[in-house]
Amino acid sequence: MAKRESPEINAGSMADIAFLLLIFFLVTxxxxxxxxxxxxxxxxxxxxxxxxxxxxxxxxxxxxNSKQVIQARDSIIKPEDITHLNSRIKHxxxxxxxxxxxxxxxxxxxxxxxxxxxxxxxxxQEARLLKxxxxxxxxxxxxxxxxxxxxxxxxxxxxxxxxxxxxKFSGKREMPEIDFEAHIRLESFLDTDYSAYVAxxxxxxxxxxxxxxxxxxxxxxxxxxxxxxxxxQKKTENTxxxxxxxxxxxxxxxxxxxxxxxxxxxx
Amino acid sequence: MSxxxxxxxxxxxxINTSSLPDIVFMLLxxxxxATTTKEVDPLVKINSAQGAxxxxxxxxxxxxEVDFVYLxxxxxxxxxxxxKGIAVQFDGILSQNGINGIGVWKTEKFRNKxxxxxxxxxxxxxxxxxxxxxxxxxxxxxxxxxxxLNFNSIAYSAQEMGNKxxxxxxxx
Numbered sequence: 556m557a558k559r560e561s562p563e564i565n566a567g568s569m570a571d572i573a574f575l576l577l578i579f580f581l582v583t584x585x586x587x588x589x590x591x592x593x594x595x596x597x598x599x600x601x602x603x604x605x606x607x608x609x610x611x612x613x614x615x616x617x618x619x620n621s622k623q624v625i626q627a628r629d630s631i632i633k634p635e636d637i638t639h640l641n642s643r644i645k646h647x648x649x650x651x652x653x654x655x656x657x658x659x660x661x662x663x664x665x666x667x668x669x670x671x672x673x674x675x676x677x678x679x680q681e682a683r684l685l686k687x688x689x690x691x692x693x694x695x696x697x698x699x700x701x702x703x704x705x706x707x708x709x710x711x712x713x714x715x716x717x718x719x720x721x722x723k724f725s726g727k728r729e730m731p732e733i734d735f736e737a738h739i740r741l742e743s744f745l746d747t748d749y750s751a752y753v754a755x756x757x758x759x760x761x762x763x764x765x766x767x768x769x770x771x772x773x774x775x776x777x778x779x780x781x782x783x784x785x786x787x788q789k790k791t792e793n794t795x796x797x798x799x800x801x802x803x804x805x806x807x808x809x810x811x812x813x814x815x816x817x818x819x820x821x822x
Numbered sequence: 823m824s825x826x827x828x829x830x831x832x833x834x835x836x837i838n839t840s841s842l843p844d845i846v847f848m849l850l851x852x853x854x855x856a857t858t859t860k861e862v863d864p865l866v867k868i869n870s871a872q873g874a875x876x877x878x879x880x881x882x883x884x885x886x887e888v889d890f891v892y893l894x895x896x897x898x899x900x901x902x903x904x905x906k907g908i909a910v911q912f913d914g915i916l917s918q919n920g921i922n923g924i925g926v927w928k929t930e931k932f933r934n935k936x937x938x939x940x941x942x943x944x945x946x947x948x949x950x951x952x953x954x955x956x957x958x959x960x961x962x963x964x965x966x967x968x969x970x971l972n973f974n975s976i977a978y979s980a981q982e983m984g985n986k987x988x989x990x991x992x993x994x
Contacts, residue, residue: 556973566840566843567839569843570839570842570843572843572994573843573846573847573850576850577846577849577850578855579851580850580853581852581853583859583860584853584857584859584860585857585858585859585860586856586857587981588858588878588879589858589877589878589879589880589881589883589888589890589949589979590875590876590877590879590952590979590981590982591876591877591879591949591977591978591979591980591981592873592877592977592978592980593877593947593975593976593977594975594976594977594978595974595975595976596965596968596973596975596976597969597974598885598944598967598969598972598974599970599972613954623991623993633991634989634991634993635988635991636881637989637991642967654898698888698933700911703834743958743962744958745957745958745959745962746957746958746959747957747958748954748955748956748957748958748992749871749893749950749953749954749955749957749958750871750872750954750955750959750990750991750992751989751992752958753871753872753873753978753980754871754872754873754989754991756978756980757872757873757874757876757980757983757989758874760873760874760875760876761858761874761875763976764875775939780875787877787878787881788881790881791885797899816953817962817965819962819965819966820958820959820962
């Protein structure tokens with residue numbers, strides 16, 4: 556049989572098909588990414604125990620009224636000057652950092668942990684646990700104490716691990732830790748605008764992230780933001796790299812904790 | 823002189839369009855990569871708030887760990903019918919009793935979640951996509967309901983400011 560030439564396919568309408576697809580995607584998709592500030596609502600606690608009052612120096616109160624005017628501690632900040640919050644928040648965190656005397660009494664104090672201190676605490680708790688468990692009769696009360704001791708051991712082990720990581724990367728023997736009560740307290744009114752509220756959230760986030768970035772750069776040669784981006788992408792993979800990154804991030808977060816209490820508005 | 827011949831004999835050559843599909847496909851792929859699909863059509867007007875250092879929710883969305891609540895003026899219908907003129911939208915529908923429907927909606931959604939979503943209840947994010955003029959009172963009402971039901975993760979939606987340095991706060 557004679558060889559037949561295969562007819563050429565007319566590709567003239569290919570462009571039309573591609574255009575159609577293109578337009579379909581243009582219509583059904585959006586360009587902007589969903590971005591937000593992640594926050595946690597505290598778990599509800601059923602307790603009637605009166606809470607011990609928190610010392611004033613550990614609170615940084617920011618209030619926004621219905622006219623979007625901000626009060627940060629004793630100063631009034633107009634909406635257009637909101638970026639001043641940044642340096643104020645940093646001041647709140649850093650003014651007493653590394654100081655053991657001549658501290659500013661209006662700002663949170665720092666505690667200084669060391670490997671020896673945490674090790675001795677850990678040993679103390681382990682000894683306590685051993686003693687409790689070796690008792691012949693374990694009643695309900697003892698069981699409670701054993702549980703507590705287990706928690707304490709776990710806590711000190713975690714702290715010791717963090718301290719060792721800090722000592723390894725910074726070469727310092729003491730780790731500055733801000734008072735665990737220190738927090739930013741954000742109050743608003745019932746009719747405060749969402750945009751103003753988010754703007755304050757943004758300033759808080761920015762100030763803390765900048766401090767974390769600086770610290771992470773000094774310790775690990777990488778910003779906290781970069782570490783976080785990496786971690787968020789790879790979170791579900793359980794590789795050693797991801798685990799180390801998580802450890803490093805936890806250390807930075809302990810050094811500069813973002814504790815933000817959002818108070819329900821009353822008026 | 824034969825140098826100046828009349829042009830009429832030579833028609834303009836046709837432009838070769840065989841690479842046009844390639845160009846269009848390239849555009850198509852660019853848009854497919856750079857955009858995300860719309861899950862729901864918004865029924866409320868939203869001018870999003872501005873902020874710096876926001877977290878990208880894309881990884882959470884891919885894992886199905888985020889629910890969106892839309893708050894703003896309704897696009898259609900009577901504004902006065904809604905409390906304070908703010909309509910609340912859960913997924914595709916406007917809520918009948920405002921923000922108070924959030925509890926039922928979240929519980930239903932969590933019960934009927936797809937099997938591949940393994941996150942515990944308190945890690946499922948409720949993201950408030952609110953118009954910049956929405957009063958915070960509404961959001962705090964929602965927070966209280968969510969706290970009662972142990973949905974502890976929330977998110978305040980905001981657009982990254984980029985190089986702009988000023989927030990869009992309403993002056994009064």
